[in-house]
Amino acid sequence: MPAVPTVVTAPAVRRPDAATGGDDPAGLRDVVVAWFDEHARDLPWRAPDRTPWGVLVSEVMLQQTPVVRVAPAWHAWMTRWPTPADLAAASTADVLRAWDRLGYPRRALRLQDCARAVVERHGGQVPDDEAALLALPGVGSYTAAAVRAFAFGRRSVVLDTNVRRVLARAAAGTALPAPAQTVAEVRRAEAFVPDDDAAAARWAAASMELGALVCTARAPRCDACPVRDGCAWRAAGYPGDEHAARRRTQAWAGTDRQVRGRVMALLRDALGPVPQHAVDAVWPDAGQRERCVEALVADGLAVRTPGAGDDHPATYRLPH
DNA sequence: AAACCGGGGAG
């Protein structure tokens, strides 16, 4: 077996007796938390002066964007709109421009909707109740659990892609978790969460950090891993990814997402309304382009102003 | 359950 494994796509050979690390949640927890105490990154949303709203903003930004790209954007964002009330009152066009190229701009719209909901439903204070958090726009099971843990120090089951991978390997002995989250997986994750609020919050941060820094997807750094000796995946001889055949790679070139991104970039960078011919220039396939522009309008990310004759074409802009 | 939604950087 390799000292530092690479996740291969070959079929896995399963060993029924391999789960030597999965039977000791408390032991695994302790070494991960101890490792975290020494290796935690000094992220801005972990600073002592953080606010619940700042944590929520960071979680929404991090939903599909890596830490290194979120950090500077988060700082600028929180400086400009420190509270939910500030963001609720902002121009949506400014919000979308500040979101810049973080990706999935609908997240920016939902974040502003979330700010408005926090103001209207909760007096401008982020709730610590799970049901109230889940009811906020853009907040799903992961983000609700993360806000409870990282903003309020409350117990919750934080199960993101990193934690899923750590538990899949250390506890279940598989190379990677299933493509979609399973009920059994949530139950297993629950077994690892300490009863105590503070300990649960620390485990959440520590397990995520281990997945982000050591137990990475492609080339895990097992030689630097604190749970190496208790890892079921390592004990089983690093079997390959049993779900490899069912994982589909998301295409990018030529997709609607690329077209939408180009149109949004055009509208973001424009100083005023963008004439139809400028929009037409960003993508050659008229059918796909028009469909994407319609979708952006329907999503509330773009606004069309009808034209008036050949000399006055329709124009597009960001929503106010 | 599955489709849809951005963009950049690592390998």
Place this chain on the structure above:
DNA sequence: CTCCCAGGTTT
């Protein structure tokens, strides 16, 4: 080049 990333919403 391919693959990855602190998910949520909609159908």
